Amino acid sequence: MNQPFPISELGASAVDVDIRNIGLSYGTNHVLKGITLHIRPGEFFAFLGPSGCGKTTLLRLIAGFNEADGGEVLIGGQDVSHLPPWKRDVGMVFQSYALWPHMTVRRNVSFGLEERKVPRAEVDRRVAAALELVGLAHLADRRPSQLSGGQQQRVAVARTIAIEPKVLLLDEPLSNLDAKMRVQVRRELRDLQQRLGLTTIFVTHDQEEANTICDRIAVMNDGVVQQVGTPMELYEKPANLFVANFLGTANILPGRVVREGGQRFFDIDGGVRVPIPAHVVVPEGAKLVFRPQHASLTRGGAGDVLLPGTIVHSEFLGSTLRYVVRIGAAEVSIDTPFHSGETLHQTGSAVEVSLSLRSVLWLAI
Numbered sequence: 039m040n041q042p043f044p045i046s047e048l049g050a051s052a053v054d055v056d057i058r059n060i061g062l063s064y065g066t067n068h069v070l071k072g073i074t075l076h077i078r079p080g081e082f083f084a085f086l087g088p089s090g091c092g093k094t095t096l097l098r099l100i101a102g103f104n105e106a107d108g109g110e111v112l113i114g115g116q117d118v119s120h121l122p123p124w125k126r127d128v129g130m131v132f133q134s135y136a137l138w139p140h141m142t143v144r145r146n147v148s149f150g151l152e153e154r155k156v157p158r159a160e161v162d163r164r165v166a167a168a169l170e171l172v173g174l175a176h177l178a179d180r181r182p183s184q185l186s187g188g189q190q191q192r193v194a195v196a197r198t199i200a201i202e203p204k205v206l207l208l209d210e211p212l213s214n215l216d217a218k219m220r221v222q223v224r225r226e227l228r229d230l231q232q233r234l235g236l237t238t239i240f241v242t243h244d245q246e247e248a249n250t251i252c253d254r255i256a257v258m259n260d261g262v263v264q265q266v267g268t269p270m271e272l273y274e275k276p277a278n279l280f281v282a283n284f285l286g287t288a289n290i291l292p293g294r295v296v297r298e299g300g301q302r303f304f305d306i307d308g309g310v311r312v313p314i315p316a317h318v319v320v321p322e323g324a325k326l327v328f329r330p331q332h333a334s335l336t337r338g339g340a341g342d343v344l345l346p347g348t349i350v351h352s353e354f355l356g357s358t359l360r361y362v363v364r365i366g367a368a369e370v371s372i373d374t375p376f377h378s379g380e381t382l383h384q385t386g387s388a389v390e391v392s393l394s395l396r397s398v399l400w401l402a403i
């Protein structure tokens with residue numbers, strides 16, 4: 039997929055997608071609860087969230103396959119909320135690929151163009167260009183059953199970009215591929231999207247997939263957008279516990295803020311007390327949250343926050359030592375870099391978990 043891009047000047051006309059206060063219910067099941075998002079022109083954007091949170095429903099709604107109870111969808115500034123799918127200029131790649139089994143690869147790609155009454159010479163040009171772009175020109179005469187999963191996925195992409203959509207919608211396009219193929223195809227998708235400069239929305243429940251290929255991510259849960267940001271923003275500054283947990287591993291210590299003698303403390307459930315410096319803001323109901331790699335283990339060591347604990351489990355993972363440590367009533371994971379000659383702390387030994395206050399997140403639900 040490294041050929042120069044020969045299809046028309048899609049990138050030059052990249053459009054934005056504006057989703058305004060979208061609501062959708064199936065009976066009493068409120069699947070989308072007032073979703074508002076702005077996807078920038080040429081952006082690779084992900085809807086990320088657990089199964090059932092409403093991502094596919096939202097994607098299908100942008101495509102025109104679902105109708106909202108309220109709200110608007112604008113593509114390139116045009117309100118398409120009441121237009122049928124074929125009038126929206128969007129292309130959707132389905133999880134199942136939905137290829138015609140009895141047609142060759144070439145016919146699968148040309149079919150949609152013929153249906154649209156595109157002139158023959160233009161069909162041939164676009165099909166050749168799309169197949170070239172996904173690196174499948176040499177397999178144009180095969181049928182889908184004679185292709186690997188990754189190749190079938192590329193046919194589905196070729197068929198979609200051949201219609202020259204303004205927006206590309208991808209519904210978990212990698213989920214039917216094995217782990218190795220997923221990594222390869224996701225790179226190809228990113229590369230293709232960059233060369234096309236095509237506004238692309240990608241649905242996934244896999245944080246690694248979203249992190250590696252998308253510019254920005256909307257993290258969704260239960261029909262609500264929890265946070266929008268770049269992968270790094272979401273990881274470093276999660277807005278709440280759900281986002282912290284969904285993107286990477288988060289250690290969560292429940293407890294409560296208490297005041298004694300003019301000083302604030304965070305009493306971790308189970309009896310460990312941490313002083314809270316005056317300048318630190320702790321929201322109502324917050325828990326003490328930190329990433330495994332932001333802590334270290336010391337015996338009488340230094341750190342803004344020192345939490346006494348007991349080693350529950352330890353593992354040597356090559357470059358990293360992973361510990362599970364009991365602190366109060368909770369268990370946390372700590373990853374420390376392995377230095378040559380170092381030995382593991384033994385299970386049952388008393389340690390101190392050392393944290394810098396800068397790496398502590400005070401997050402409520």
Ligand SMILES: Nc1ncnc2c1ncn2[C@@H]1O[C@H](COP(=O)(O)OP(=O)(O)OP(=O)(O)O)[C@@H](O)[C@H]1O
Nearest residue numbers: 064067069087088089090091092093094095096243
């Ligand atoms: N046609 C439908 N009729 C009734 N309920 C539906 C319909 N389509 C989806 N739902 C419900 O809407 C909710 C959201 O479904 P949706 O497919 O959007 O979730 P998702 O986040 O894409 O999940 P997954 O990752 O499992 O595909 C679910 O509770 C689902 O059961």
